[in-house]
Amino acid sequence: MKLSIKEWVGPRCIIKEDGQKIYEVIHGLLKSGQTISLDFNGVSQFASPFFNFAIGQLLNDISEDELRRLLIIENLNESGSLVVDRVIENAAQYHGDKDYQKIVDDILEQQARESD
């Protein structure tokens, strides 16, 4: 299946709502093992909220290897590619259950050291 992003959201892939729209179309298909091609021909502006929702959240229940095998991205310019790469990297490392207790303790310790 090939999806023209310009037809679905227009020439700007910026906001999360548009990203969610794409996610809802492709998520089920990818889960069932179908190959999908996202064609960015005619899309010229990009920002991370769009890709966080369109692609990043796919990694919640699809492995990175599987996603790279099934999802083909075409005609995405360098600026968009940079954002997508960063989004995939970030989503692959994302854990909703971070140890915030330790994070705060570490920051406070650092803060105390700096004020000494």
Next chain:
Amino acid sequence: MTQKIIQIPTLNDTPEDFQQLFEMSNQVNGLFEDVCFDFSHCWFLRSNAVAFLGGLARRIESLGGSVFFDWDTLRSNSVRANLCQNGFAGNFGYNAKAWSGHSIPYREEMEPDMNEIMDYLTFSWIGKWVNVTDRLRDAISGRMWEIYSNAFEHSGTEVGVFTCGQHFWHRNDLILTVVDFGLGIPAKVKAFLSQFVDEARVSKLSGAECMKWAFERGNTTSMGGVARGLGLDLLKEFVRVNQGKLEVYSNAGYAIIDKEGERFDNCPISFQGTVVHITLRCDEKLYRFYDETEELF
């Protein structure tokens, strides 16, 4: 009801100038009264101050007060011309129409109208002053959107987002300031962390440390199972490549990203909200793509 008169001093964009703006903001916190802004002592007003004053005025109105800019007190013709040109004066009771010049229009956004904001960034800001290819212009506008995305999505602003900018011929710098009067980044970080950690401990975090946490890649105060936290990271990377400067003031926290790296500090005066002040260099060589030069974008 008595009228409170607030003097607008001469304001540039150094940290000391921002502190003066925050002091003014704190003067009207919680006031439900009429406020008159007096220009008698104002001989220069940088675009960051314009965006801030516009937002402050709308905030006062949202608190039930009224705002009056006393244009009769304005003695500097250059300040008057600039405020007329960028549309600020016309927005606040002065009979003047904006015109196109070196200023970048003053804007108030109540809603995140993506196309309007992107048109502004693409055609009135970067596209107007920097002679770059269309795709590079589009790429830069996309990075700038991250500022608006943060302001609308995370700040909880009730009075919108305020923007102004300027192009400086002599230094060939392009400036954009985006202001919101929402919760502020340190407050948002503390509220987020308090869901997981004892509030008494979280409250000890300084403004600087909260800013540092917010600027780390992947850190976000959003919940909901979608990885976020890239906006500030993408923006700071872009500013570094451009050899520009990104400054963020929020509550008592301050962040600066420039050619010397990134630093975080505590401000002597806290204000409720966030100011993003970005300075880009209009040097075409600093903006090329891989396939245009060896420079990284």
